Amino acid sequence: MSSQSGGYYLPEPSRWPIVGSIGIFLMAFGAVLTMNSVSGGWYVLLAGAAVIIYMMFGWFGTVIGESESGKYNKQVDVSFRWGMSWFIFSEVMFFACFFGALFYMRILSVPWLDDAETGTLLWNGFTAGWPVSGPGITEQFTPMGAWGLPAINTALLLSSGVTITVAHHALKSNNRAVLNWFMFFTIALGAAFLYLQAVEYSHAYHELNLTLESGAYGATFYMLTGFHGFHVTVGTLMLIVIWVRCLKGHFKPEHHFGFEGVAWYWHFVDVVWLGLFIFVYWL
Amino acid sequence: MEAVHDHDHHQPAGLMRYVTTTNHKDIGSMYLWFSFVMFLMGGVMALVIRAELFQPGLQVVQPEFFNQMTTLHGLIMVFGAIMPAFVGFANWQIPMMIGAPDMAFPRMNNWSFWLLPPAGILLAGSLLAPGGAGGVGWTLYAPLTVQQGMGMDMMIFSIHILGMSSIMGSINIVTTILNLRAPGMTMMKMPLFVWTWLITAYLLIAAMPVLAGAVTMTLTDRHFGTHFFNAAGGGDPVMYQHIFWFFGHPEVYIIAIPAFGVISEVIPTFSRKPLFGYASMVYATASIAILSFLVWAHHMYTVGMPVEAQLYYMFATMLIAVPTGVKVFNWIATMWKGSMSFETPMLFAQGFLFLFTIGGFTGLVLALTPVDIQLHDGYYVVAHFHYVMVAGALFAAFAGVYYWLPKWIGRMYDERLGKIHFWLSIIFFNVTFFVQHFLGLAGMPRRIPDYALQFADWNMVSSIGAFGFGFSQIFFLYILLKAIKSGEKAPEKPWDGATTLEWTHLPTPAPYHSFETPPNLKD
Numbered sequence: 131m132s133s134q135s136g137g138y139y140l141p142e143p144s145r146w147p148i149v150g151s152i153g154i155f156l157m158a159f160g161a162v163l164t165m166n167s168v169s170g171g172w173y174v175l176l177a178g179a180a181v182i183i184y185m186m187f188g189w190f191g192t193v194i195g196e197s198e199s200g201k202y203n204k205q206v207d208v209s210f211r212w213g214m215s216w217f218i219f220s221e222v223m224f225f226a227c228f229f230g231a232l233f234y235m236r237i238l239s240v241p242w243l244d245d246a247e248t249g250t251l252l253w254n255g256f257t258a259g260w261p262v263s264g265p266g267i268t269e270q271f272t273p274m275g276a277w278g279l280p281a282i283n284t285a286l287l288l289s290s291g292v293t294i295t296v297a298h299h300a301l302k303s304n305n306r307a308v309l310n311w312f313m314f315f316t317i318a319l320g321a322a323f324l325y326l327q328a329v330e331y332s333h334a335y336h337e338l339n340l341t342l343e344s345g346a347y348g349a350t351f352y353m354l355t356g357f358h359g360f361h362v363t364v365g366t367l368m369l370i371v372i373w374v375r376c377l378k379g380h381f382k383p384e385h386h387f388g389f390e391g392v393a394w395y396w397h398f399v400d401v402v403w404l405g406l407f408i409f410v411y412w413l
Numbered sequence: 414m415e416a417v418h419d420h421d422h423h424q425p426a427g428l429m430r431y432v433t434t435t436n437h438k439d440i441g442s443m444y445l446w447f448s449f450v451m452f453l454m455g456g457v458m459a460l461v462i463r464a465e466l467f468q469p470g471l472q473v474v475q476p477e478f479f480n481q482m483t484t485l486h487g488l489i490m491v492f493g494a495i496m497p498a499f500v501g502f503a504n505w506q507i508p509m510m511i512g513a514p515d516m517a518f519p520r521m522n523n524w525s526f527w528l529l530p531p532a533g534i535l536l537a538g539s540l541l542a543p544g545g546a547g548g549v550g551w552t553l554y555a556p557l558t559v560q561q562g563m564g565m566d567m568m569i570f571s572i573h574i575l576g577m578s579s580i581m582g583s584i585n586i587v588t589t590i591l592n593l594r595a596p597g598m599t600m601m602k603m604p605l606f607v608w609t610w611l612i613t614a615y616l617l618i619a620a621m622p623v624l625a626g627a628v629t630m631t632l633t634d635r636h637f638g639t640h641f642f643n644a645a646g647g648g649d650p651v652m653y654q655h656i657f658w659f660f661g662h663p664e665v666y667i668i669a670i671p672a673f674g675v676i677s678e679v680i681p682t683f684s685r686k687p688l689f690g691y692a693s694m695v696y697a698t699a700s701i702a703i704l705s706f707l708v709w710a711h712h713m714y715t716v717g718m719p720v721e722a723q724l725y726y727m728f729a730t731m732l733i734a735v736p737t738g739v740k741v742f743n744w745i746a747t748m749w750k751g752s753m754s755f756e757t758p759m760l761f762a763q764g765f766l767f768l769f770t771i772g773g774f775t776g777l778v779l780a781l782t783p784v785d786i787q788l789h790d791g792y793y794v795v796a797h798f799h800y801v802m803v804a805g806a807l808f809a810a811f812a813g814v815y816y817w818l819p820k821w822i823g824r825m826y827d828e829r830l831g832k833i834h835f836w837l838s839i840i841f842f843n844v845t846f847f848v849q850h851f852l853g854l855a856g857m858p859r860r861i862p863d864y865a866l867q868f869a870d871w872n873m874v875s876s877i878g879a880f881g882f883g884f885s886q887i888f889f890l891y892i893l894l895k896a897i898k899s900g901e902k903a904p905e906k907p908w909d910g911a912t913t914l915e916w917t918h919l920p921t922p923a924p925y926h927s928f929e930t931p932p933n934l935k936d
Binding site: 138142143144152161165209217219221223224227230238242350353 | 429430433435511512514515517518519520521523524527528530531534535539556563566567570571573574577580584585587588589590592593618619620621622623625626627629630632633635636637638639640643644645647648650651655656659752797852908926
């Protein structure tokens with residue numbers, strides 16, 4: 131079955147997708163149970179996550195094996211490029227949804243709560259502005275400043291964009307030592323970013339009283355930076371896999387889409403951060 | 414060629430063949446059967462609704478359960494029945510129509526399908542959760558969704574999984590079309606069905622993540638204390654509607670555009686003429702897709718938008734009638750002076766053409782802000798979108814099944830029974846839904862288990878039609894099973910007007926691997 135149809139690699143039947151479906155189902159159902167405080171829900175959720183991790187090792191391992199044994203020709207490579215591009219586009223739309231919510235609240239729904247009729251009849255005394263929690267929330271919070279940790283984090287992520295590019299050039303000129311080192315630097319910068327983000331969240335919760343429940347600002351702040359942080363985490367894990375592969379001598383100067391795909395993803399995460407820095411932290 | 418390859422198949426037998434398969438035909442068949450099962454499930458829910466509405470008063474179900482039925486009926490039909498049906502067509506047909514060996518990512522293709530059963534279990538299983546499924550309507554509007562029980566969470570996660578499936582399926586389809594065409598199969602030579610799926614896949618990749626975001630915000634509002642849809646925290650329930658319909662309106666075209674594609678294959682075949690205005694069909698489809706992202710708030714005329722916004726959405730929506738009109742006129746021009754014959758696929762295509770156009774016209778009526786404010790959330794809207802969804806998308810799917818079934822299974826369906834299925838469907842469809850226009854114009858609201866006495870007669874007629882339509886589809890299942898078990902052997906090319914690759918370059922039934930080596934189509 132793994133016939134080279136016209137040179138295009140067609141994989142044999144695979145059990146990984148169904149394993150992934152079982153994992154997703156357990157995770158989703160476990161999350162439902164956990165959110166509704168059903169005892170044992172956590173175990174279902176964790177079991178699902180374990181199955182997903184098992185699936186990822188198996189599935190990606192298969193793909194890496196196929197790639198390294200030279201089964202992927204030029205046309206398959208182009209398929210991967212299209213596939214990754216459209217996947218990143220779908221991620222762009224996902225973040226666009228939350229950015230849309232942010233702009234809608236800042237520009238429309240918060241000012242509406244303060245305009246003539248609503249302001250006097252419903253929420254007397256509420257003054258619109260940003261950052262704000264909303265008229266029905268009495269608890270005060272301090273917004274997150276842009277020029278402390280977030281600025282350092284911006285510098286870290288932008289630098290990681292440079293280091294991964296250096297690594298890519300090194301890979302193309304077959305300079306493996308530079309490649310390995312700069313992959314390591316990229317991962318270190320990503321990990322440092324995540325660490326500082328954790329520090330920032332802890333600071334926000336403990337000192338600024340800025341929580342998920344802090345109305346419009348809190349919700350958009352945590353959902354946007356939280357989903358971004360999740361994507362950085364995934365990206366860092368992907369970078370680690372690529373780094374390990376580099377250390378093992380995988381990839382060739384002319385054939386390394388696995389590397390490039392992760393680099394694209396990393397740059398995408400970087401660009402989203404710039405949007406966050408400007409619209410969530412700064413303005 | 415088959416024999417050469419048979420010996421190196423390490424293909425598991427029985428059920429495991431379908432669980433592990435990486436073959437686009439196996440996966441296409443699974444999509445189609447899954448869709449049919451969900452269609453029957455959603456259909457039973459529709460019949461619960463119509464049984465309750467047979468007479469005024471509450472006879473059959475409690476209002477809460479009635480609301481769960483309308484909600485699940487909508488979600489199951491949209492995400493479980495219609496969308497997977499057309500993905501099934503895409504899987505079967507696109508590789509054959511462009512001269513490809515399979516889909517670009519066969520393993521991911523398998524996962525796209527096998528994510529559907531878990532999602533379906535969560536969706537339908539939400540009925541068994543404490544408090545039942547969410548009774549919120551398929552649009553899942555906040556703040557009602559925030560006040561529901563555990564079933565709501567199951568539905569939210571089901572939508573996440575369905576979204577993953579759709580996005581992966583779409584990435585696969587786009588990549589297959591862009592990268593796996595046979596030499597000489599240029600973009601503007603592709604069958605229109607392939608074009609419509611390319612555009613639909615783009616819509617899915619752009620729209621599904623937005624829906625995922627919307628239901629995620631619902632989830633965090635429910636459990637994690639955010640205030641996206643709560644004015645007390647600076648949020649706005651209307652924001653949910655904006656985000657939902659930014660997905661929801663393209664979704665309408667995600668359902669309709671592949672249907673256009675099927676019709677654009679069937680009508681030329683049975684008119685024995687090439688499709689009239691091929692290039693204009695491509696451009697019209699693309700225009701519809703682009704416009705579909707710019708008109709979403711026409712679903713929201715009554716929430717209190719500024720009049721300038723209402724005017725914009727009214728005119729932008731009416732603009733969609735232009736490319737849609739181009740398509741309808743092109744289909745008619747294709748038939749003009751054609752040597753037409755009316756086998757079952759063509760009958761369903763004709764049914765589509767008449768009834769979808771009626772649905773399009775009522776859509777134009779509803780696009781008018783002042784009219785819509787009268788008809789909003791009433792049965793006129795219900796009638797409108799069932800003309801588009803059932804007589805549009807579903808009839809196109811029937812046309813496609815009858816058209817391609819000989820190629821898929823190598824056997825013919827019973828033509829006489831197929832025609833009976835068509836006439837039963839189209840008559841009962843109109844009995845069910847045409848009268849709902851009257852109910853809507855008379856002021857009957859939707860999603861209500863009880864109604865005022867003056868609506869009784871037409872509701873009774875509509876319910877009779879619905880049961881008739883439902884049983885006609887059991888008859889369809891019989892026709893399918895009969896064809897698969899004991900249908901006459903299909904000739905190599907049962908439709909003499911067919912010109913696409915699957916009919917001209919492949920034997921009937923199609924071999925397991927479509928094109929081991931791509932056909933050369935240059936000049």
